[in-house]
Amino acid sequence: MTNFSSLEILDMSGNGFTGILSSYIGALPSLKAISLSQNKLDGTLQLHTKGMLKKLEELDLSDNNFEGILPPCLGRLTSLRFLDISKNQFGGNIPSFVIASLTSLEYIDLSYNHFEGLFSFSLLANHSKLKVVRFKGENNKLVIETENPSWEPSFQLKVLLLPNCNLNNFSSNIPKFLFYQRELELVDISHNRLKGSFPNWLIENNTRLQLLNLRDNYFGGPFNLPTDHYKNLSWLDFSYNNFDGQLQENIGKILNLQYLNISQNHFEGNLPSSIGDMSNLEKLDLSNNNFSGEVPTKLVANCTSLVVLKLSNNEFQGEIFSKKFQFFNNSLRVLELNNNHFKGTLPDKVSPAGSYLGILDISNNGFLGLIPSWLGNMQFLWSLDMSNNFFEGQIPCEMHAYILVDLSHNWLSGLSPSCADLSIIQHLFLQGNRLTGPIPKVTFSVSFHLVTLDIRDNLFSGRIPYEVGKLSNLRILLLSGNNFSGAIPKQLCWLKNLEIMDLSKNYLSGTIPHCFRNINFGKLNAIDAFDGLPQPNSTFLEFRHITIPYQEVEQNAAADFGIEFVTKYRSYFYKGGILDIMSGLDLSFNKLTGEIPQELGQLSPILALNLSYNQLTGFIPTTFSNLTHLESLDLSHNNLSGEIPSILIDLHFLEVFNVACNNLSGKVPDMKGQFGTFQNSSYEGNAFLCGPPLEKSCTRVDSSPPLPRKSLTTSKGKWCEVDPLVFSTSFWVSYVIFFIGVSCILYINPYWRQWCFNLIEYRMYRCYYFAFNMLRRQLNYTCH
Template identity: 80%
Template sequence: MTNVILFTYDLELSNLRNLEVLIVRENRLNGSLPFKEMTNFRSLEILDMSGNMFTGILSPYIGTLSSLKAISLSQNKLHGNLHAKDLGMLKKLEELDLSDNHFEWILPPCLSRLTSLRLLDLSKNQFSGNLSSSVIANLTSLEYIDLSYNRFGGLFSFSSFASHSKLKVIRFKGENYRIGDGNKIVSESNTFEIETENPNWEPSFQLKLLVLPNCDLNKLSSNIPKFLFYQRELELVDISHNRLKGSFPVWLIENNTRLQLLNLRDNYFGGQFHLPIDHCSNLSWLDFSYNNFNGQLQENIGKMIPNLQYLNISQNHFEGFLPSSIGDMSNLEKLDLSNNNFSGEVPMKLVANCTSLVVLKLSYNKFNGEIFSEGFRFFNSSLRILELKNNQLTGTLPTMVPTTGSQLGLLDISNNNFSGLIPRWLAGNLRYLWSLDMSNNSFEGPIPCEMHAYILIDLSHNLLTEWSPSCVDLYTIRHLFLQGNKLTGSLPKLSFNFSFHLVTLDIRDNKFSGRIPNEVGVLSNLRILLLSGNNFSGMIPNKLCWLKNIAIMDLSRNNFSGTIPHCFHDLKFEKIDAFDALPEPNSTFLEFRDIIVPYRSILKRNFENFEVEREVAAQIGIEFVTKYRSYFYKGGILDLMSGLDLSVNKLTGDIPPELGQLSPILALNLSYNQLTGSIPNTFSKLTRLESLDLSHNNLSGEIPSTLIDLHFLEVFSVAYNNLSSKVPDMKEQFGTFQNSSYEGNPFLCGPPLEKSCARVDKSPPSPIKSSNASHGK
């Protein structure tokens, strides 16, 4: 073509009457669309204004561009409804791309006038209402249609495509969803359904690409679409997240020898999984995770799909040994076998041959043996994520590993039977490491100096005996878990001066001793501090009050003495927002290769399936004792938790009334100390409190009657003190508390106690101590 303008915009548009092609995409142009100034462009055939910042509505003057064959206004900020009457005047229009804007309302019936339309892309807008079958049925020239990510409702029948003999690409991705645990899509109020079976029809088209995830596909029957039996040219099929049932559609692979991608994720398919003997040479992407497949994998699976790059069969019921032929898939970039019942040893062929792996997930199986053998070559390759947790793997980590060029970012070998020393190469050579979880194994000896990870280190529940914080890189780490080891000594003062980013510090159940250094107060971002079950002593330092963002503090089961700091009222004990210190749940860490299905168009469109591996550090989770039980709080639930536990120490003096200013706190435990004085009336201001334990102290006086205003209180105990007078009325939550909440206070009276308040002894004796010496909380 002649008369082409590629990108300039600072021109008198009225002087370009003979222009045939105008391309101004990705130029940061803004304002409203200049169609009014373009009314004389009678020869314009191609108009591409995508990737700018145009705003406003679709101008009615668009109808004057009568020669248009292709127009793209995608990736702008346009809104409002379509002026279909004006669009309908573009009789020659073959390609219309309005994707990634804010258009809304229904699809107007006048779109059916665009009978020459070959490409229609309205994805990523806010169109709503029922999708008119008559509009789609009349567009019989369509080859490419994409209506994904809108707000359509009602039922759409695929029989509307019965006469579309040229159709090659169909994309209807459901709009309303969120990413749940394990990257599983969780549908939210999706009212759009696609029915392919009724009424009966036969397709006249041969598709190349079919993308229908999360569409409530065939909701009544849950059957895989029958029209797929007629397809022979498919290259990409995605029918994930639809609750479809039946056996594995092996015929789909047999009939479509050019198939590159098959995604059956999150359905109800079940039974044995069998691939055809041949016909799989082009298959590079296979995902049937979150289904009900069972049995063993075919012994020669690796030879049947040798060019596979992506295989995800997690969350099924596969069992038995992993075939060694899986090592023949030398092009694999992601392999996820997690959450099955595989057993036996991991084949050496997989470990040695699949050196292109970026993601390897074998967690939650029954694998055993030593995986870290001499043939394990991943630490100096492209591997970025290695998850082996919750298996029965044994052995030691290799003492010497060439990690030059390693890109490993996440290493999780927790809940296995690994033993031996933590090698030094894990400490200093993995410079991209952001999450390291080696918890619940039998590692012993010292924690190596210079050990680091950008977000999380979890070495809890091992047999580690030595930790020198002064030589561990705490500058970047945000969550440090060392619970349940045999670590001794005191906390060095200098170690905290460089720990600005620390959010979680868990060193519970070790053998630390001495005083808490004042320098802990510099941890301005700390939200979770867990020091219980050690031998710390001395007074609780006032510098803890500098931890303005603290939400959970557990100092229980130590030897702290002195009084409770009055300045604790300065602490927020508000929402943790544990993910503030983590990458966003949808952060992109890994990008897998595109699978491109070419489509010849004026706008030069290909369909690209660009898959992203979404990974975050394992959701932060902690155990915290409240309501007499040890609860495990994780992710969003942890975000909502707040608590202060000072139980089982040697604290003396009065309870500071200032603690009543901690209104956001949910759990407060001061039991098993030597506290005296009365229960502060200010505790009635702890309006969100769910658990209050003041038992096993020397408290005296009355229980404030205003505590009945604590409407969320589920657990309350003042047992074994020196309290007297009438207990609070059995109203609200106090109507649920039994004798055990008050036992060991012989001068308390009134229901639920058997003692009547008509007779009150003159002077209360010393409190009766419980015979239970276990200091249960």
């Protein structure tokens, strides 16, 4: 190393070096700058700085795997101006004397480590040259305190980034030293639970301020800006706070932002028209507030640079897609209008320049009309949600999207298009429409990456195509509420990754396939639903300094969509992480026959099993005791016989158990564990069951076995479900209809009417004379 005694700059960054840092680097007396960033160095940091490195001004060890505490020897680097140890594994307390000794610092970055304990910001009070402080918290164990003790800074910062640092955790006040700053350009104090009113003085005192991030705090009250025009401020985020009231009318006159995010607050009233004067806006997020009225014409006409527009979860109304709506023709990548009261139709035509749209969500509004075919020209359209509107007609052949297509709960009709490109789609939702006919087999032969298929509550008919079994990535299959018939195809057993399957409310017949044991039903819930699927360029939505990577769209699509699944007698909505751990099989309300396969007892991870309202016979399998995670088991309204296996009391997570309306006999399982919570309704309609909670005692049980009876299923109902209210209502309705019918006939035909009146008169006289003669005979008898 003596040959390098005159070395001043050592830059070995970005080489992927591994191992520990050589201590001999500290023996180079002339070094002024060391950069070892973006390597894979690990171990503790050891620098032999005694009498050496006195001239060192820059030390960059960022993006490595160093661990342990910061060595005290760093405090001897008194000439250090630049210190970056971010993105490592350093932990423990930050040595106060080390930071306090480095008074020559201009730039310090301690972000993304595992520091803990209390760090007093006043240690930097004498660092008069300090310009940049970056300290992004990582493990929520570090508390940065700026208010105790009271102090005044000798520095004028340009950059202050302290997100997620438990800043002033005791008082929750915004740092007072900021009152003395006049040269700030970037300020990020997000995710710190700070409270108070909007710090408009921060903008007013720092005319060079470009970025202000107050996201995820407890700031509240009205949002008031200074009156002057601040042309330098381009990035403003105070989302996830408690601001309320209306936005001031002149906000677009004061600010000319590129990025504005005020989502997740309590703003209300109309959106100021001046917001349309921010002609440079590239991202505008007003979602999750209480804004109402129509979207200003200025916004949809002037802000043609918008890349991201989010107006979801408000009370907006009117026809936003007017002739002045310019976004589809320019730069728009993300458009979210969901959960409002917008109405009208989508534009008939869109120029080719609008083909970069990546996310379109207009769900839960009042849009109507046909689905325009230009949606098929959006080659980057990866997430399309048009659910819960009034779209009608057929699904265009041009429809496609990479991640998600949701057209559920509309008025779509006709046959399912066999020409649509579903080769790369992952989540398809068509529930609650009027789609008819059989499912085209070609649909499944090309849907290689399908993860979710939901076509419930339509008018699909025919057999379930065996090609469904080729969807190897399928996790959720929902076909209920249609007119499917025939046997359950055994090819469904090929869907080993399936977690939820709902075939209920159809006309399926035959037996339950024994091979269902091959389906994992939740064993693979830790596997990413997108694993193994092709991923395009990660910056496919990049535009003007705003990058919306594929991974973000992927995560949003996975987190936002959810499904309804009936279990425990209720329809639950499963979403995000909860959906990942849910598993269930629902074959209820069909015409299935035969015995329940013993192999279903091998589906140990399953949480919900519903076989009710079928024509199943035989015994309840004792193997069901292996379903140790089962929470809901419904076998009601079948023709099952024999005893209820007592071993089922070992199902400790069972919350719902129903075997009503079968031919079961014998003693009900002991009221232990979860079975102690089940009432009479779980067993009613089984005349030969006995024991608590039933009133029938087992000491006087008829020893003769119960005779098998035929199922009295009518329209998927049972003999034990006779409702007195329904019976009396139907009786009186029939009586009234009969009376009205007879009256109409007599009114139309005068001969029949005259004959009827004569007959009634004749009967009346007969009754009169019969009563008169009887009375006279009685009187004569008394007199004699």
